[in-house]
Amino acid sequence: MTLDAVGLEVMAHAFASVAEEMGLVLIHSALSPNIRERRDCSAALFDADGQMIAQAAHIPVHLGAMTEAVAAVRAQDPGPGEIFLLNDPYTGGTHLPDLTLVGAIAVDGRVAGYSVVRAHHSDVGGMQPGSMPAGARELVAEGLVIPPVRLTQEVERVVLANVRTPVMRRGDLAAQRAAVERGAEGLRALVARYGWAGVQRAARDLMDYAERRTRAALGRYTVAGLAATDWMEGDGVTDADLAITVRVDIQGGEFHADFTGTAPAAAGNVNCPLAVTRSAVLFVVRLLLEADVPMNGGVQRVVRVTAPDGCLVNARWPSAVAAGNVESSQRITDTVLLALSRGGLPVPAQGQGTMNNVTLGGAGWTYYETLGGGQGAGPAGPGPSGVHVGMSNTRNTPIEVLELEIPVRVRTYALRAGSGGVGKLAGGDGVIREYEALAPMEAGLLTERRRHGPRGAAGGGDGAPGANLLNGTALAAKTGCSLALGDVLRIETPGGGGWGAGGEPQRKGGRS
Numbered sequence: 001m002t003l004d005a006v007g008l009e010v011m012a013h014a015f016a017s018v019a020e021e022m023g024l025v026l027i028h029s030a031l032s033p034n035i036r037e038r039r040d041c042s043a044a045l046f047d048a049d050g051q052m053i054a055q056a057a058h059i060p061v062h063l064g065a066m067t068e069a070v071a072a073v074r075a076q077d078p079g080p081g082e083i084f085l086l087n088d089p090y091t092g093g094t095h096l097p098d099l100t101l102v103g104a105i106a107v108d109g110r111v112a113g114y115s116v117v118r119a120h121h122s123d124v125g126g127m128q129p130g131s132m133p134a135g136a137r138e139l140v141a142e143g144l145v146i147p148p149v150r151l152t153q154e155v156e157r158v159v160l161a162n163v164r165t166p167v168m169r170r171g172d173l174a175a176q177r178a179a180v181e182r183g184a185e186g187l188r189a190l191v192a193r194y195g196w197a198g199v200q201r202a203a204r205d206l207m208d209y210a211e212r213r214t215r216a217a218l219g220r221y222t223v224a225g226l227a228a229t230d231w232m233e234g235d236g237v238t239d240a241d242l243a244i245t246v247r248v249d250i251q252g253g254e255f256h257a258d259f260t261g262t263a264p265a266a267a268g269n270v271n272c273p274l275a276v277t278r279s280a281v282l283f284v285v286r287l288l289l290e291a292d293v294p295m296n297g298g299v300q301r302v303v304r305v306t307a308p309d310g311c312l313v314n315a316r317w318p319s320a321v322a323a324g325n326v327e328s329s330q331r332i333t334d335t336v337l338l339a340l341s342r343g344g345l346p347v348p349a350q351g352q353g354t355m356n357n358v359t360l361g362g363a364g365w366t367y368y369e370t371l372g373g374g375q376g377a378g379p380a381g382p383g384p385s386g387v388h389v390g391m392s393n394t395r396n397t398p399i400e401v402l403e404l405e406i407p408v409r410v411r412t413y414a415l416r417a418g419s420g421g422v423g424k425l426a427g428g429d430g431v432i433r434e435y436e437a438l439a440p441m442e443a444g445l446l447t448e449r450r451r452h453g454p455r456g457a458a459g460g461g462d463g464a465p466g467a468n469l470l471n472g473t474a475l476a477a478k479t480g481c482s483l484a485l486g487d488v489l490r491i492e493t494p495g496g497g498g499w500g501a502g503g504e505p506q507r508k509g510g511r512s
Contacts, residue, residue: 002201002205002208003201003202003205003206007202007205008205008206008209011202011203011205011206012054012206012294014190014202015045015053015054015190015202015203015206016054016055016056016294017186018045018054018115018183018186018187018190019043019044019045019054019055019056019183020043020056020057021182021183021186022043022045022056022115022117022179022180022182022183022186023039023041023042023043023056023058023117023179025175025178025179025182026041026043026117026119026175026176026178026179027039027041029174029175029178029179030119030171030172030175031167031168031171031172031175032121032122032168032171032172033367033369033397033401033402033405034120034121034122034367034368034369034397035119035120035172035175037395037397037398037401038369038370038394038395038396038397039058039394039395040059040119040120040370040394041058041059041062041117041118041119041120042055042056042058042059042062042063042066042117042118042119043055043056043058043115043116043117043118043179043183044056044063044066044116045113045114045115045116045183045186045187046066046067046070046113046114046115046116046297047113047114047200047203047297048110048111048112048113048114050067050070050071050074050114051067051203051207051296051297052066052067052295052296052297052300053113053203053206053207053296053297054206054294054295054296055295055296057393058393059118059391059392059393059394060279060280060282060283060286060390060391060392060393061094061276061279061280061283061325061326061329061391061392062094062098062118062279063279063295064275064276064278064279064280064282064283065093065094065273065275065276065278065279066100066116066118067275067297067300068092068273068275069086069092069093069100069102069116069118069148070092070102070114070116071092072086072091072092072147072148073086073092073102073104073114073148075148076148076150078102078104078111078150079104079111080104080105080106080107080109080110080111081103081104081105081106081184082103082104082150083101083102083103083104083150083151083177083180084101084102084103084104084148084149084150084151085099085100085101085146085148085149085150085151085155085159085173086099086100086102086146086147086148086149087099087100087124087144087145087146088145088146088147088148089139089272089273089275089276089321089324089325090139090273090316090317091147091148092148092275093146093273094118094272094273094275094276094321094325095142095272095321095322095324095325095326096124096126096131096139096142096143096144096145096321096322097120097121097122097123097124097130097131097132097143097322097368098118098119098120098121098325099118099119099121099124099146099172099173099176100116100117100118101116101117101118101151101173101176101177101179101180102114102115102116102148102180103115103116103180103181103183103184105183105184105187105188106184107187107188107191107196108196112187112191112196113187115179115180115181115182115183115184115186115187116180116183117176117179117180117183119172119175119176120368121163121169121172122165122168122359122366122367122368123143123163123164123165123169123361123366123368124143124144124159124162124163124169125143125144125162125163125164126141126142126143126144127141127142128359128361128442128444128480129164129359129360129361129362129366129442129444130359130360130361130366130367130368130444131143131322131359132322132323132326132357132359132368132444132446133269133322133444133480134236134268134269134323134444134445134446134476134478134479134480135236135237135268135269135478135479135480136236136268136269136320136322137237137267137268137269137320138318138319138320139317139318139319139320139321140318141320142269142320142321142322143162144159144162144163146159151177156170156173159173164361164364164365164366165364165365165366187199206294206296206298207296207297207298207301208298209294209298210293210294210295210296210297210298210299211298211299211301211302212298213289213290213293214253214285214289214293214298214299214301214302215253215254215302216253217288217289217290217293218250218253218254218255218285218288218302219252219253221250221288221343221345222250222251223248223249223250223343223345224249224250224251225247225249226247226248226249226339226340226342226343227245227246227247227248227339227342228245228246228335228336228338228339228342229243229244229245229246229261229335230243230244230331230334230335230338230452231243231244231331231452232244232263232266232270232312232327232328232331232448233448233449233450233451233452233477234268234270234476234477234478235266235267235268235269235270235323235478236268236269236270236323236446236478236479237266237267237268238267238268239476239477241451241452242263242266242270242312243261243262243263244259244262244263244312244313244328244331244332244335245259245260245261245262245335246258246259246262246332246335246336246339247260247261247339248336248339248340248343253302254302254303254304255281255285255302255303255304256303256304256305256306257281257303257304257305257306257336258305258306258307259277259305259306259307259308259311259313259314259332260306260307260308262307262308262311262312262313263311263312264310264311264312265310265311265312265315265316265319266312266319268320268323268478269319269320269321269322269323269324270312270323270324270327270328270478271312271313271315271319271320271321271324271328272312272313272315272321272324272325272328272329272332273314273315273321273324274305274307274313274314276313276321276324276325276328276329276332277305277307277313277314277329277332278303278305279329279391280329280330280332280333280336280391281303281305281332281336282299282300282303283333283390283391284333284336284337284340284347285299285303286299287347287348288345288346288347312324312328313328313332322446323357323446323478326355326357326370326391326392326446327354327355327357327446327447327448329390329391330353330354330355330389330390330391330392330448331353331448333353333390333391334350334351334353334390334454334455337349337350337376337457338350338455341457341458346378346379347378347457348375348376348377348378348379348380348383348457348497348499349376349377349378349383349421349423349427349454349455349456349457349458349460349463349496349497349498349499350376350454350455350456350457350463350496350497351373351374351375351376351383351389351390351427351428351454351463351496351497352372352373352374352375352389352390352430352449352454352463352466352493352494352495352496353389353390353448353449353454353494354373354447354448354449354466354493354494355370355371355388355391355392355446356370356371356372356373356447356466356491356493357369357370357444357445357446357447358370358371358435358443358444358445358489358491359443359444359445360406360408360435360441360442360443360444360483361441361442362406362407362439362440362441362442365405365406367402367405367406367408369396369397369402370388370392370394371396371431371433371491371493372386372387372388372389372396372430372431372493373386373387373389373428373430373431373466373493373494373495373496374386374387374389374419374420374421374427374428374429374430374454374463374493374494374495374496375387375389375427375428375496376389376421376427376428376454376456376457376463376496376497376498376499377420377421377423377425377426377427377428377456377457377460377496377497377498377499377500378425378457378499379499381425382425382426382427382428383420383425383426383427383428383496383497383498383499384428385415385420385428385429385430385431386415386428386429386430386431387428389496399413407437407438407439407441408435408436408437408438408441409435409436409438410433410434410435410436411434411435411436411488412432412433412434412490413431413432413433413434414431414432415429415430415431415432416429416430416431416432416464416492416493416495417429418464418495419463419464419492419493419494419495420463420464420495420496420498421453421454421456421460421461421462421463421464421495421496421497421498422460422461422498423456423458423459423460423461423497423498423499423500423501424459424460424498424499424500424501424502425460425498425499425500426460426498427454427456427460427461427463427495427496427497427498427499428495428496429495430463430464430466430492430493430494430495431492431493432490432491432492432493433490433491433493434488434489434490434491435488435489435490435491436486436487436488437483437484437485437486437487437488437489438485439485440482440483440484440485441482441483442480442481442482442483443480443481443482443483443489444479444480445468445475445476445477445478445479445480445481445491446478447466447468447477447478447491448477449463449465449466449494450465450466450467450468450476450477451465451477452465453465453494453495453497454494454495454496454497455497456497456498456499457497457498457499458499458500458501459500459501459502460497460498460499460500460501461497461498462497462498463494463495463496463497463498464494464495465494466491466492466493466494467490467491467492468489468490468491468492469489469490469492470483470487470488470489470490471487471488472490
C-alpha cells in the first residue's frame with residue numbers, strides 16, 4: 001500500500017521537521033560564531049540503505065554530498081547507536097574544515113537509519129589559522145585528515161590536540177553530537193507513532209514521489225549538447241585561468257552533466273571530489289523543480305554526473321581541496337546555468353559566483369566567515385543584493401558579534417551600489433566590508449570573480465567583478481598575508497548578472 005496525497009504531505013513535513021530540529025539543536029548549542037551566527041552547518045535524515053529521506057533548508061554544498069558520507073560510514077559496519085566522525089574529502093567528506101557526524105539510529109536493536117550533521121569548524125589544524133590556506137599543494141597541508149572513525153573520547157583527544165582552538169572545537173563537536181542524538185530521537189518518535197513498517201513505507205513513497213515529480217519537471221525539456229565553459233581565476237599557486245567545461249543533456253526526464261574538457265587537477269587547492277560536483281549539479285536541477293518537490297534521494301536518482309578521473313572536478317588524493325568546496329562548487333553551478341541559459345531554459349543569470357572566504361587568526365584564536373554579494377536576475381525578478389548565493393546559504397556575522405569575538409573593528413559594511421548587471425531586470429549589488437586589525441594577525445583569502453564578472457542572461461549585462469585590497473593595494477584573489485596593528489583589509493564582493501535586454505532596470509535590494 002502507498003500513501004495518498006495527504007499522507008505524503010504529512011510524512012514529508014514529519015521527516016523534514018526532524019532534520020530541522022537537528023539543525024536548531026546544533027545552531028543553538030554551538031560555541032563558534034561561524035555555526036551559531038552564520039549557520040554554516042547542515043542536517044539531514046537517511047534511511048537504513050543510505051538514501052536521504054529529508055534535509056533541512058541549509059547549505060547546498062553540504063547536503064548534496066552527504067550521501068557519500070553515509071556510504072563511507074556504512075562500509076565500516078556501524079552498530080546501532082554508534083556515531084562516526086569524518087572529514088576526508090576522498091572518503092565521504094567535502095573539505096577538511098567540514099566535520100561530519102553520522103549517527104546510526106537504533107530502533108529495536110537494529111540500524112534503522114542515519115542522522116547526519118555537517119558543520120564548518122573555523123580551524124582543524126594545517127599550515128594556516130582557519131585551515132583554508134591559499135596555495136596549499138596537498139591535502140595534508142590543509143589540516144587534520146579524518147577518515148570515517150567511531151567517535152570515541154580517544155578520537156576526540158587526537159582531534160583536539162591538532163587544532164588551534166581546542167575549547168571551541170570541543171564545544172562545537174558536543175553540539176553536533178547533541179544534534180545527531182536529536183535526529184535519532186525524532187525517528188524513534190515517528191516509529192512509536194506509525195510503526196516501523198509505516199515509517200519505512202512512508203520514506204520509500206516519499207522518495208518515489210520526488211522522483212516522479214522530478215522526472216515530470218525535467219520532461220518539459222528535451223535538450224542535447226548544451227555546452228559552456230567558465231574559468232577559475234587561478235589556484236593560489238598561479239593566476240592562470242582554469243577551465244570548467246560542461247555538456248548538459250536532458251532526455252526522458254533525466255539530467256546528465258558531463259565535465260569532459262575540464263582542466264586537470266590543479267597544483268593548488270581549487271580541486272574538488274566528484275561528490276561536491278554532484279552537489280552543484282543537484283542545486284541547479286532544484287532550480288528547475290516546483291518549490292513543493294521534497295528534496296531527497298528520489299531527486300538524485302534522475303541526475304547523473306560524469307567527469308574524467310583526476311580532473312579539477314573529480315580530483316584524487318592527495319590533491320588539496322579547501323577552495324574546491326567553496327569556490328569551484330560555485331563555478332560549477334555558474335557553468336551549468338550558463339549552458340542551460342543558452343538553451344533557453346528559465347534559469348537566472350549568474351550570481352556573484354564566490355563565497356568570498358575570509359580567515360583571520362592570531363595567538364589562541366581563529367575566525368572564518370564568508371560574505372554575500374549580488375544574486376543574478378532571472379525570469380522571476382531582479383536579483384537580491386547582499387545575499388549569499390548559489391552553493392552557500394549562510395547568514396552574515398553581525399558586526400557586534402565579530403568585534404566581541406576577535407580583535408577587529410569593522411570600519412565599513414555596506415551595499416556596493418551599482419555593481420549589479422543592468423538589464424530589463426537588474427542583478428543584485430555586492431557588499432563592501434572593511435576589517436581594521438586591532439592586533440597583529442594572519443589573514444587568508446579564497447575568493448573568485450576578481451577578473452571575470454558574473455555573466456548576464458537573455459541579453460542582460462554582466463555583474464561587476466569584486467576586489468581585495470590591503471591598505472588600498474590590490475591583493476590576489478587567493479592569498480595569505482599578515483596584518484599589523486591598524487592595517488585595513490577591504491573586500492568588495494561581485495554583483496549579480498542582469499537579465500533581459502532593454503527596458504527600465506528594476507532593482508530589489510536586501511542587506512546582509
